Amino acid sequence: MAGVASSSRQRSRIAPYLMILPALVYLGIFFVVPFFSLLRTSLSSSGGSIYLPTLTFTWEFGNYADAFTHYREQILRSFGYALVATILCVLLAFPLAYVIAFKAGRFKNLILGLVILPFFVTFLIRTIAWKTILADDGFVVSALGSVGLLPSEGRLLSTSWAVIGGLTYNWIIFMILPLYVSLEKIDPRLLEASKDLYSTAGRSFRKVILPLAMPGVLAGGLLVFIPAVGDFINADYLGSTQTTMIGNVIQKQFLVVKDYPAAAALSLGLMVIILIGVLLYTRALGTEDLV
Incomplete structure (x- = not known):
């Protein structure tokens, strides 16, 4: 009996490692190996021709210095566009997520589906x-021009705002869903209690809703900002x-x-910058209740 119990305990200790083994193998093949391949490429010198490099x-290591010297403007522009798109996603997604969580009632699933x-x-x-x-002959440009929001020869396409608008639209779903999950967790009795304490709607939002929704803002910000930078x-x-x-x-x-070394150096450099930014961001906002 003692041998059976010992064998059972041994299997119970090994079982968790066996369960995560497929995930570790997957990460090793499709993340760790490509990462080190990219790192090796970034520290290599290129030769040959464009057809047979x-x-x-x-x-x-000079590949990193050259890459970030030559493309500093594009890097700063990418982070600027991603930051503006993330802020716009928060501003647009928050009211919608709030309505779905608190006001939609039996139409909640329908609105989520839409x-x-x-x-x-x-x-x-x-x-x-x-x-x-956003084309020059499209209805959006015509409508904005008719109300004076665009000059007579103004355009939206091929501008910074068109790119930011595209980023906002394409990634806003990753802001709406985390915000909705965070807001849905809020007990409505907390809002009723704030009203009983004579709190205004604005103060209730600042003191009750916004702090409790911050995990959704944090998660949504990461899910929008990171892919937007590399888009x-x-x-x-x-x-x-x-x-x-x-x-x-x-x-x-x-x-x-x-130019594979330059591309690899830019890719790894961008990865490191984003990682540092994410660590600072999560440290500032906290991750205890991250959804």
Whole structure:
């Protein structure tokens, strides 16, 4: 009996490791190996021709300095666009998530379905649709021009605001859902208690709703900001050469110029910058109740 009990305890200790083994193998194959391959590429020297490039591992740390010197403007622009898009997502998603959580009643599932429905269409098609909507001869430009919000020769397409608008639209779903989850967890009796204590609606929002919704803001901010920084589809279809983002540069370096060391250095550098930013962001807001 003692041997059976010992064997059972041994299996119980091994079982958790066996359960996570498939995930570890998956991460090892599809994340760790490509990461070290990218790191090795970023420290290599390129040779050969554009049609048949060759790489030689030479500990070429200068690739990082060259990449970030030449493309500093695109990096700053990417972070600026992503930050503005994230702020717009918060401002637009919060009222909608609030209505769904507290005011929708029996229509809650219907509204959630309508929010999610457009995102069954592929990312590329949705972006091209925005290109049609913002075209110079489109109804949006005509309407804004008629009320004086655009000059006579003004345009929306191929501008910074078109790119930011595309980023906001394409990623806002990742702000709405975390905010909705956080708001739905709020006990309505807390709002009733604040009213009983003669709190105004604005004060109740600042003191009760907003603090309890911060986990959703934190999660949504990360889910929007991180992919928006590396996005290149919106800048490619809705922008111009003056609105190029770092994702466009990396794509071009990998697929057109075939300067693999520079592209790898930019990719890893961007990854490190985002990681540092995320750590500072989560440290400032806290992650105890992160949804």
